[in-house]
Amino acid sequence: MPNIKQIAKAAGVSVSTVSRVLNKHPYVSEAKRKAVEEAIERLQYARNMNAVHLIKGITQTVAVILPHINHPYFMRLMEGIASEALKHNYQLMLCQTGYNHDEEMKVLEMLKNKQIDGVIITSRSASLDQIEPYSAYGPILLCEDVKDRRLSSVYYDHYLSFQTAITFLWEKGHRNIGFTLNRLNNSSGRKRIRAYYDTLQMLGGNGRAEWMLDGYRDMKDSAAIFPWLHSLDERPTALLITGDEVAAGVLLTAPQYGFQVPEDIAIIGFDNQPISELLGITTIDIQLSIIGARAFAIIYKQITNRTVEPASENLQFKLIERKTV
Amino acid sequence: MPNIKQIAKAAGVSVSTVSRVLNKHPYVSEAKRKAVEEAIERLQYARNMNAVHLIKGITQTVAVILPHINHPYFMRLMEGIASEALKHNYQLMLCQTGYNHDEEMKVLEMLKNKQIDGVIITSRSASLDQIEPYSAYGPILLCEDVKDRRLSSVYYDHYLSFQTAITFLWEKGHRNIGFTLNRLNNSSGRKRIRAYYDTLQMLGGNGRAEWMLDGYRDMKDSAAIFPWLHSLDERPTALLITGDEVAAGVLLTAPQYGFQVPEDIAIIGFDNQPISELLGITTIDIQLSIIGARAFAIIYKQITNRTVEPASENLQFKLIERKTV
DNA sequence: CTGTTAGCGCATTCAG
DNA sequence: CTGAATGCGCTAACAG
Numbered sequence: 001m002p003n004i005k006q007i008a009k010a011a012g013v014s015v016s017t018v019s020r021v022l023n024k025h026p027y028v029s030e031a032k033r034k035a036v037e038e039a040i041e042r043l044q045y046a047r048n049m050n051a052v053h054l055i056k057g058i059t060q061t062v063a064v065i066l067p068h069i070n071h072p073y074f075m076r077l078m079e080g081i082a083s084e085a086l087k088h089n090y091q092l093m094l095c096q097t098g099y100n101h102d103e104e105m106k107v108l109e110m111l112k113n114k115q116i117d118g119v120i121i122t123s124r125s126a127s128l129d130q131i132e133p134y135s136a137y138g139p140i141l142l143c144e145d146v147k148d149r150r151l152s153s154v155y156y157d158h159y160l161s162f163q164t165a166i167t168f169l170w171e172k173g174h175r176n177i178g179f180t181l182n183r184l185n186n187s188s189g190r191k192r193i194r195a196y197y198d199t200l201q202m203l204g205g206n207g208r209a210e211w212m213l214d215g216y217r218d219m220k221d222s223a224a225i226f227p228w229l230h231s232l233d234e235r236p237t238a239l240l241i242t243g244d245e246v247a248a249g250v251l252l253t254a255p256q257y258g259f260q261v262p263e264d265i266a267i268i269g270f271d272n273q274p275i276s277e278l279l280g281i282t283t284i285d286i287q288l289s290i291i292g293a294r295a296f297a298i299i300y301k302q303i304t305n306r307t308v309e310p311a312s313e314n315l316q317f318k319l320i321e322r323k324t325v
Numbered sequence: 326m327p328n329i330k331q332i333a334k335a336a337g338v339s340v341s342t343v344s345r346v347l348n349k350h351p352y353v354s355e356a357k358r359k360a361v362e363e364a365i366e367r368l369q370y371a372r373n374m375n376a377v378h379l380i381k382g383i384t385q386t387v388a389v390i391l392p393h394i395n396h397p398y399f400m401r402l403m404e405g406i407a408s409e410a411l412k413h414n415y416q417l418m419l420c421q422t423g424y425n426h427d428e429e430m431k432v433l434e435m436l437k438n439k440q441i442d443g444v445i446i447t448s449r450s451a452s453l454d455q456i457e458p459y460s461a462y463g464p465i466l467l468c469e470d471v472k473d474r475r476l477s478s479v480y481y482d483h484y485l486s487f488q489t490a491i492t493f494l495w496e497k498g499h500r501n502i503g504f505t506l507n508r509l510n511n512s513s514g515r516k517r518i519r520a521y522y523d524t525l526q527m528l529g530g531n532g533r534a535e536w537m538l539d540g541y542r543d544m545k546d547s548a549a550i551f552p553w554l555h556s557l558d559e560r561p562t563a564l565l566i567t568g569d570e571v572a573a574g575v576l577l578t579a580p581q582y583g584f585q586v587p588e589d590i591a592i593i594g595f596d597n598q599p600i601s602e603l604l605g606i607t608t609i610d611i612q613l614s615i616i617g618a619r620a621f622a623i624i625y626k627q628i629t630n631r632t633v634e635p636a637s638e639n640l641q642f643k644l645i646e647r648k649t650v
Numbered sequence: 651c652t653g654t655t656a657g658c659g660c661a662t663t664c665a666g
Numbered sequence: 667c668t669g670a671a672t673g674c675g676c677t678a679a680c681a682g
Contacts, residue, residue: 003659014669019661027667046437046462050379051659055674059375061418069394070404070614079395082421086428091435093386094419096407103411110416112371137371219599249603274544275600278574289395328675339653344677352651376675380658652682663672 002043011039022047058117062299063093063107066122071217072245072273073288077122077143080292088300099125108134118299135310139302141295144187145314152302152310154295156286156317158188162195162240164319165268165284169238170203172325174266178211178236180225182243189214192242211236222249226257229265238266238325244276244283251279251324267324280323291315327368336364347372383442387624388418388432391447396542397570397598398613402447402468405617413625424450433459443624460635464627466620469512470639477627477635479620481611481642483513487520487565489644490593490609494563495528497650499591503536503561505550507568514539517567536561547574551582554590563591563650569601569608576604576649592649605648616640 004022008015013032020028021036039045053059064081066074078094085092093116097103104126110116111134118139121131132149134140141152162179169177179196181189197207213228215221229235241247247269254261261267269276272285298311329347333340338357345353346361364370378384389406391399403419410417418441422428429451435441436459443464446456457474459465466477487504494502504521506514522532538553540546554560566572572594579586586592594601597610623636 004661005659008669015660016662016669017667020668023661029667032668046434046439048379048659049435049438049440050375050384051674052661054373054375054379054659054676055661057674064419068404069407070400075395075400078419079393079421082394082419086421086423091440092419092421094389094403094407094417096404096411096417098411109371110374113374114371115374115416219603222603245599248600252603275573278544278547278577329677330675333653340676341653341655341678342651345652348677354651357652373675376658377677379660379675380677382658654679654681656677656679658676660674661672663670665670666668 001048002045003048004045007036007039007043007045010043011035053114057114058303059091059115060089061091061093061116062118062120062296062303063095063110063116064120064122065095065097065104065107065124067097067099069094069096073243073271074122076271076273076288077292077295080289080294081120081296082292083289084293084296084300088296090296090300097125099123101125105130108140111140112137117303120295120299135308139299139307139310141299143291143295145191145312147312150308150310152298152312154291154298154313154315156291156315158191159195161270161284161286161317162192163199164317165240166196166199167203168319168321169240169266169268169325170200170205172238172266174236174238175205176211176234176236177205177207177238177240178213179240180213180216180242180246182217182246183215196240216241216246217243219245219249222246222253225250226253226259229259230257236265238262238268240268242270244269244271244273244281247281247283247324248275248279251281262324269324272320276320276322282322282325283320284317285320286317287315326373327370328373329370332361332364332368332370335368336360378439382439383628384416384440385414386416386418386441387443387445387621387628388420388435388441389445389447390420390422390429390432390449392422392424394419394421398568398596399447401596401598401613402617402620405614405619406445406621407617408614409618409621409625413621415621415625422450424448426450430455433465436465437462442628445620445624460633464624464632464635466624468616468620470516470637472637475633475635477623477637479616479623479638479640481616481640483516484520486595486609486611486642487517488524489642490565491521491524492528493644493646494565494591494593494650495525495530497563497591499561499563500530501536501559501561502530502532502563502565503538504565505538505541505567505571507542507571508540521565541566541571542568544570544574547571547578550575551578551584554584555582561590563587563593565593567595569594569596569598569606572606572608572649573600573604576606587649594649597645601645601647607647607650608645609642610645611642612640 008018095107121142135150145155146153200207269281269283276283333343420432446467460475470480471478525532594606594608601608
């Protein structure tokens, strides 16, 4: 593997001239440019980007922390991030951490070590207090509502979305309302629980702890819903399910358990995944790929401007009424 | 940001001693090690990995080329890759290329530029002739059957899997068999088409060009199936659908079009995605996450051993009989 | 066990 | 427009 020096020699110029043509500087005579290009071609020269990264102090790479890719939520988020990164010719480091705290910290260390220019945290197990100090080394953006920190954020309002869904259910006549949490994100979970109780109280109803289900993420998790429903003295008539996959599972298995949707049990999902459209599931569209795209766009801007000002963006969601409520 | 030199000065040692403790070398006196560690802590030192990459010539990073993450097929492949990479403390560069030829070549250039140590190509639009020369710069692995090249591969036998599925359908009494292709991979598509005709002929039946459907990838693509079916003079009684999402879509929309599964139309899917289990779709389990894990394991070994010997691995698939045939 | 030294490959002043 | 010289931050002989 030849280096810039050998190219310089082969082309009969200095290394700086080679560097100039490599970086498309103006002020290089046509003759020398040609000579350099010819030498590069002939010797099969390839620039060693590690040297460039070292000297420039940036790597054109952003890391994305996510617990697991194998979930539609993160997948769509990631897709939005990737599409936007592509536009700016940036690379993405995919860090599947499985909510492992040490793995998350390792990624933050990579930022400190200048291996990456910024970090997008889609979900986390580390605390904000642990994360924040790393913002000294580069922009960090979380996909959740973060305020008063040197951290950026792109999110939708979990509280408001829950409120919207519950109010919708209430207006459709439901008084007994249950919901599932996926534990995808603890901070969002807490907000949702609060929204659940607040909203029902505001409407003159009541939330119940036994109508709250935790740990529902996948389609197959839905299998536990009906046994649980059967075990209840008083049942909810409507379920707010944070994830269309789970909602689809519930809808599809309902007949086996003798339930009709929405007659016996109404369902509202989250995310507006393709499956909810196909099955006609009423859902809250949180536009994940837009969240992802905005996340990257913001962090990219911060990298480019060397800004330390954190930015925050609250994205809109919308309720899509279909046939399960 | 302090560098190794300043740490050396602060600790009253030489840079090489600092480097030694950084790299956990033996032969460093306990006293100096402590002094260095103290200085590192006190000055908040962080190693610049770009310098390390430059000098060592490796980056502990592998790139994965995929057309789009937002598809269960690639997502599960990616998950297997990521899980294995985590074990070996390697980073993953996610390159969503959208089948854009230039983007694929850019990733290969990154290999040449020493930004990454190896490349996993899950699907491609570039030709093998274009890809192969880059193997001079680091191991390249494709998730398809590649032979007689300086490229590694992990795959399952598309031909055999199609043959298995068609034979199964045949044995269940089906004589008119159609199939969909997703175009996820042209080379696999060709093999499948060949398997389709060969197998039916071998069994004493006949394949028909008008029973072949191209471009079916997503759940919502399935919407076109029934109109197409209605347009046919003679219809297939069974459909081999390369992708459980599409199969699920077909299954779920069948009633609207007055079709019963499997009575009016039998369905066999591919991939054994969670949805096929939930819906009871007969499918071919190709164990995507294992393919991914093996892919990374092989390329990791090649990087570590600095082997240039390409490796090839043919993984097993299995037919899972459920209720749609 | 430790320090000195010579690069890794490149970009970038600063003089011409 | 061009080249010489300097250094990015670190590792690894090499000599003690």
